[in-house]
Amino acid sequence: MFRSIATKLYSPRSDNIHLIKNMVIRTSSSSNAQPKTDNKKMEAKVDLDRLDKIKIPESHSFVQNLFAGRANTEFFLPYPQVLNNEEISFLDMIVDPVSKMWEDKWDELVKLEDTETVPEEVMQMMRDMGSFGIQVPVEYGGMGCNNTQYARLAEVAGRYDLGIGIVQGAHQSIGYKGLVLFGTPEQKAKYLPDLATGTKMAAFALTEPSAGSDASSIKTRAVLSEDGKHYILNGSKLYISNGGFADFFTVFAKTEIKNEKGEIKDKVTAFWVPRGPGLTNGPNMKKMGIKFSNTTEIWFDNVKIPVENIIGEVGEGFKVAMKILNNGRYGMICALSGTMQKAIEMASTYANTRTQFGNKLSSFTAIQEKIGRMTLAHFVTQSHAYMISGVIDKGMADFQLEAAVGKIVASDSAWHVCDEALQIFGGMGYIKETGIEKMLRDTRIFRIFEGANEILRLFIALTGLQYAGGHLREIQKAMKNPTANLGLIFMEASKRLKRTAGFDAPDMTEKIHPSLHPEAQILSKNIILFSSAVEHLLIKYNKQIVMEQMLLLRLANSVIDIYTMLILLSRVTLSLNKNIPSAEYESQLCKLFVSEANMRVNQNLSALRSPAILKNDELIRNIAVQIFENQGIGHQSPLHSNESS
Numbered sequence: 001m002f003r004s005i006a007t008k009l010y011s012p013r014s015d016n017i018h019l020i021k022n023m024v025i026r027t028s029s030s031s032n033a034q035p036k037t038d039n040k041k042m043e044a045k046v047d048l049d050r051l052d053k054i055k056i057p058e059s060h061s062f063v064q065n066l067f068a069g070r071a072n073t074e075f076f077l078p079y080p081q082v083l084n085n086e087e088i089s090f091l092d093m094i095v096d097p098v099s100k101m102w103e104d105k106w107d108e109l110v111k112l113e114d115t116e117t118v119p120e121e122v123m124q125m126m127r128d129m130g131s132f133g134i135q136v137p138v139e140y141g142g143m144g145c146n147n148t149q150y151a152r153l154a155e156v157a158g159r160y161d162l163g164i165g166i167v168q169g170a171h172q173s174i175g176y177k178g179l180v181l182f183g184t185p186e187q188k189a190k191y192l193p194d195l196a197t198g199t200k201m202a203a204f205a206l207t208e209p210s211a212g213s214d215a216s217s218i219k220t221r222a223v224l225s226e227d228g229k230h231y232i233l234n235g236s237k238l239y240i241s242n243g244g245f246a247d248f249f250t251v252f253a254k255t256e257i258k259n260e261k262g263e264i265k266d267k268v269t270a271f272w273v274p275r276g277p278g279l280t281n282g283p284n285m286k287k288m289g290i291k292f293s294n295t296t297e298i299w300f301d302n303v304k305i306p307v308e309n310i311i312g313e314v315g316e317g318f319k320v321a322m323k324i325l326n327n328g329r330y331g332m333i334c335a336l337s338g339t340m341q342k343a344i345e346m347a348s349t350y351a352n353t354r355t356q357f358g359n360k361l362s363s364f365t366a367i368q369e370k371i372g373r374m375t376l377a378h379f380v381t382q383s384h385a386y387m388i389s390g391v392i393d394k395g396m397a398d399f400q401l402e403a404a405v406g407k408i409v410a411s412d413s414a415w416h417v418c419d420e421a422l423q424i425f426g427g428m429g430y431i432k433e434t435g436i437e438k439m440l441r442d443t444r445i446f447r448i449f450e451g452a453n454e455i456l457r458l459f460i461a462l463t464g465l466q467y468a469g470g471h472l473r474e475i476q477k478a479m480k481n482p483t484a485n486l487g488l489i490f491m492e493a494s495k496r497l498k499r500t501a502g503f504d505a506p507d508m509t510e511k512i513h514p515s516l517h518p519e520a521q522i523l524s525k526n527i528i529l530f531s532s533a534v535e536h537l538l539i540k541y542n543k544q545i546v547m548e549q550m551l552l553l554r555l556a557n558s559v560i561d562i563y564t565m566l567i568l569l570s571r572v573t574l575s576l577n578k579n580i581p582s583a584e585y586e587s588q589l590c591k592l593f594v595s596e597a598n599m600r601v602n603q604n605l606s607a608l609r610s611p612a613i614l615k616n617d618e619l620i621r622n623i624a625v626q627i628f629e630n631q632g633i634g635h636q637s638p639l640h641s642n643e644s645s
């Protein structure tokens with residue numbers, strides 16, 4: 001990621017940057033002396049038609065646009081409401097009985113966890129409920145649900161057992177998702193019916209012993225046969241959910257491709273691989289949590305795959321993998337929303353009944369703070385869940401950054417909520433029977449798989465910077481012919497001037513409920529602050545920004561907070577406009593989040609320019625380098641300090 005993004009990042013030539021800066025200074029001094037209307041006159045004079053010839057990259061992503069200082073709320077405001085009455089009734093019809101079935105099984109599942117196998121009776125119950133084909137079109141035997149309906153059902157699944165959720169999710173969120181998204185009509189007709197009913201199970205095989213987060217470095221290789229009719233697959237995959245029993249695998253392998261220049265290059269291709277000769281798996285790996293899920297290694301020894309089993313185009317497998325993962329990530333967000341809801345219910349019920357020091361736990365403000373924060377974390381996650389499913393249903397295609405943000409927020413929040421729930425339960429929470437320690441163990445993996453949160457944070461920051469760099473590159477091109485591109489240059493210069501003076505904040509109040517306008521204004525200010533920080537980093541570090549991971553993480557944390565502010569403002573505006581019973585309470589949650597997130601954003605962004613903090617960063621890195629050299633802590637025990645003197 002770092003190498004490839006570095007080559008794509010904008011490399012601002014100092015002369016052009018100075019030119020832009022000079023434009024700002026010149027415009028600044030003239031505009032200080034002149035009334036505001038003169039700006040308008042100047043804009044009218046420039047040849048705005050020429051702007052069409054300058055191509056600024058476009059995206060519908062709110063997160064991506066933030067990096068270019070723009071607030072594109074097209075898909076995000078108002079909060080998406082994609083279900084019609086019929087679809088809502090259909091959901092209601094399913095959710096209650098399904099929840100009841102799982103609720104009845106809760107105690108049994110807590111006890112059965114150590115068997116590390118989903119009881120056949122439970123597998124059959126899921127097949128009967130249609131749980132394995134939620135989004136498969138009805139003509140192929142599935143439930144034909146859209147993303148929002150899937151989100152609701154995933155929320156129910158996550159409430160009861162995340163390990164069983166993984167069995168379902170590894171099958172349909174990622175296992176056969178490639179067929180749904182990129183399959184040919186023949187592939188869909190041949191395979192989807194059995195997959196939808198759960199008669200056959202699927203798995204997603206990307207990770208390898210030496211390719212985890214760095215997914216494009218896989219070594220598994222597929223070689224085309226001489227007659228061009230099939231590929232021969234060799235290699236191995238690691239940590240494959242459903243690996244021990246899946247009948248089909250979506251496998252990513254390197255294949256040789258001839259490029260336009262006639263050179264042979266290795267590129268990833270995606271294959272639909274049935275279990276058969278040459279494909280073997282290892283034993284179910286012992287895990288900390290999600291024990292009902294099955295995780296194995298897979299080996300391919302000269303496995304023959306017909307060319308008809310390629311998913312998407314030859315050589316396009318990396319993008320196929322990323323698109324499947326982007327689509328799969330929201331399932332996880334929704335499932336974790338369900339988990340948190342259950343944990344909060346259990347912890348608050350316990351706090352209401354447990355008496356210590358003569359009072360119920362719920363009367364202690366230390367416990368109230370915990371429950372309040374747990375609730376906020378759930379509210380935020382649930383708002384992300386239905387925002388992302390909603391925007392996908394509304395047709396947004398470039399949602400990869402929003403999906404990554406949601407995955408990070410949901411998995412960090414779920415860990416926090418389950419940890420605090422256990423803390424409220426005290427010693428009892430540590431006892432297996434209560435079920436809370438299992439929830440905590442189950443949630444831990446979500447910060448690691450489907451993209452480790454650190455990698456996803458870097459992915460968000462670098463993709464955003466690349467986008468902002470593209471924007472700046474167009475300005476750079478325009479600078480080469482300033483007369484022809486006066487319009488663009490003037491607009492850019494005046495934008496920067498206004499930003500410097502604090503006037504360029506996008507108006508976020510228009511579609512936000514009036515009672516939340518102060519929060520909408522905080523969001524506007526944060527957007528401006530953020531884009532100015534992005535520019536500062538690009539200009540100061542140039543391509544070297546790729547190596548500044550501590551700064552990139554702060555940038556990512558800021559954009560996560562800013563996007564979440566928008567989501568909450570959007571959701572609560574809808575609740576207030578519709579006057580739903582919980583609107584006022586939601587409004588409190590939203591105000592609390594915006595206020596605290598504002599402080600975090602300010603702290604994170606000012607840290608990017610703070611000499612004291614940058615110096616501390618260096619200290620931390622130096623300490624770590626010494627530890628790596630020592631392969632352990634470098635500090636001597638205070639008990640031995642006499643020996644040195």
Ligand code: MYA
Pocket residue numbers: 001002004005153154157165166168169170173174204206207212213214215216217241318319322323325326328331332335400448449450451452455459
């Ligand atoms: S499955 C395994 C999960 N593995 C991962 O998630 C791997 C993580 N790594 C990556 O995502 C990538 O390798 C990163 C980039 C991001 C690090 N969308 O040079 P590049 C494009 C669209 O940056 P790299 C598991 O865990 C990029 O723009 N495009 O790539 C099981 C560029 O395009 P271009 C993307 O440095 C869990 C090109 O690709 C994306 O190699 C089981 C190359 O980019 C993207 N995201 O790596 C879970 N990323 O060349 C089950 C990159 O055109 C869950 N690109 O500029 C189920 C729970 C739910 C239950 C519900 C039940 C009902």
